[in-house]
Amino acid sequence: MDMGNRKRLILQAIIEDYINHAEPVGSRTISKKYLTGTSPATIRNEMSDLEDMGYIEQPHTSAGRVPSDKGYRLYVDKIMKQNTIDEAQREMIRRKFVDSLGEIDRLVKHVSKLLSQMTQYTSIVMAPQFRRTSVKQVQFIRIDKAAVLAVIVTDAGILKNIILRLRQDVTQDTLIRISNMLNDKLSGLGIEDIESIDLHDMLNDSMGHGEIIEQVVSELIQTLLYSDTTEVYRDGVSNILNLPEYSDINKARSFLNIMEERELLFKVLNDVRGDVNVSIGSENKLEQFKECSLITATYKVNDKTIGSVGIIGPTRMEYSKAIAIVECMTKNLSEILTSILRR
Numbered sequence: 295m296d297m298g299n300r301k302r303l304i305l306q307a308i309i310e311d312y313i314n315h316a317e318p319v320g321s322r323t324i325s326k327k328y329l330t331g332t333s334p335a336t337i338r339n340e341m342s343d344l345e346d347m348g349y350i351e352q353p354h355t356s357a358g359r360v361p362s363d364k365g366y367r368l369y370v371d372k373i374m375k376q377n378t379i380d381e382a383q384r385e386m387i388r389r390k391f392v393d394s395l396g397e398i399d400r401l402v403k404h405v406s407k408l409l410s411q412m413t414q415y416t417s418i419v420m421a422p423q424f425r426r427t428s429v430k431q432v433q434f435i436r437i438d439k440a441a442v443l444a445v446i447v448t449d450a451g452i453l454k455n456i457i458l459r460l461r462q463d464v465t466q467d468t469l470i471r472i473s474n475m476l477n478d479k480l481s482g483l484g485i486e487d488i489e490s491i492d493l494h495d496m497l498n499d500s501m502g503h504g505e506i507i508e509q510v511v512s513e514l515i516q517t518l519l520y521s522d523t524t525e526v527y528r529d530g531v532s533n534i535l536n537l538p539e540y541s542d543i544n545k546a547r548s549f550l551n552i553m554e555e556r557e558l559l560f561k562v563l564n565d566v567r568g569d570v571n572v573s574i575g576s577e578n579k580l581e582q583f584k585e586c587s588l589i590t591a592t593y594k595v596n597d598k599t600i601g602s603v604g605i606i607g608p609t610r611m612e613y614s615k616a617i618a619i620v621e622c623m624t625k626n627l628s629e630i631l632t633s634i635l636r637r
Contacts, residue, residue: 297347302373303329304340305349309361309369313610316538318358363575363609366587370572370613377614379622383412387622391630398422398631403527405603405627410530412619415607416553420563421525422600422631429480429488432514434469442469444514449598458513464506472507488515526559539585539608552582566590566602570621575609587611591624595631603627 307328308319321337329337341359344350349365352358361369379387390408391401402419409417427448435443440463446454480488531553540546552558562580573588583606590604603624605616 297368300329300332301340301344304337305344305361305365306369306373308341308344308350308359309365309373312360313612316610318353318360320358323358361609363577366574366609366613367577370574374614377618379618384622384626387626391626399525401630402601402627405623406527406529409603409605409619409623410533413605413607413612413616414530414533414536415605415611415616416530416534417528417603417605418559418563419527419603420560420601421527422595423564426600427598428482428484430482432473432476432480434473434510436464436466436469439463442510444510446514449596456513458510460506460509462506468506472510475507476511526556526563528553528559534607537608537610539610545585548582549586555582558582562588563590563602563604566592566604567599568592570617570624572613572617585609587613589613589616589620591620593624593627593631595628600631 304324307324311319311323311327321334321341324337325332325334341350344365345352345359348362349368350359351362353360387408390404399421402421406417406419409415409419429446430449431447433445433447435445437443437457440460442458442460442464444456444458446456448454531550534540534549535546540549558580562583565579570589570591573583573590575587576584578584578586578588585608586606587609588604588606589611590602592599592602594600603620605620607616
């Protein structure tokens with residue numbers, strides 16, 4: 295069945311009225327508020343077609359209609375007007391970010407708070423993931439007879455400092471030769487690829503420093519692979535309780551329990567790719583989010599994705615506004631993180 299212009303306008307009216315009021319929308323409401331030149335009888339016929347097409351649903355007999363997940367998807371992709379963040383809001387976001395400068399984790403955590411405040415939904419933000427980057431350079435600095443500072447620089451500009459306790463004394467000249475050899479072997483490798491390097495091959499080129507190289511490489515691998523945590527910052531969890539969809543105590547309790555499952559939230563954010571993504575209701579892979587909508591996006595350093603953010607709300611979400619806020623937030627976060635790590 296063809297989606298004509300009138301059907302599209304009626305679907306838009308149903309969705310936007312339902313977003314604002316959380317009540318099923320009837321033909322008389324549409325006729326009075328949105329399509330004043332169209333009779334309720336004509337609108338009812340069009341609504342019946344939209345229901346047959348799967349874009350709207352009737353929750354109760356003789357009640358108005360509510361959007362389906364399919365209806366929301368068409369609305370997000372084809373119908374809604376893209377919202378924009380005005381200059382005053384952009385400046386506020388930037389100012390808030392600048393006020394949080396100093397510690398990267400603190401800055402990223404602040405993003406979670408801002409997202410929930412500006413959208414009035416629940417926000418989740420992944421801490422920066424070091425292991426998503428590649429090794430650019432490794433340097434060693436002798437501290438004393440048995441201690442060496444290893445400095446690892448990634449292609450995202452992220453530095454990692456590690457104190458290594460060696461079993462024997464080593465000179466700075468030896469450390470320079472070892473670092474040159476390691477840079478030749480490791481440069482350009484992804485952090486997760488380092489685990490599979492051939493240590494025996496390195497030892498063949500060890501220049502008589504096999505024991506030191508074996509210890510250094512082993513400790514570097516352990517540190518790089520296990521330095522990241524599955525930290526997920528959350529904010530505005532209680533916002534969901536203000537929504538009529540969660541007036542049912544069991545539904546609200548279920549949502550609050552999900553927000554305590556850090557590994558599950560990390561999995562959701564770790565799977566995010568590309569720019570802004572919108573997952574509506576049944577489109578979500580995880581059963582726990584089948585009645586929610588998620589808007590997610592990645593943030594980057596030097597064009598290298600190192601983390602992601604998201605907001606969780608009902609399918610009756612104010613998509614245009616929420617998408618604009620997420621876009622603005624991740625853009626600013628990427629720019630500021632890049633400027634910090636270039637210093």
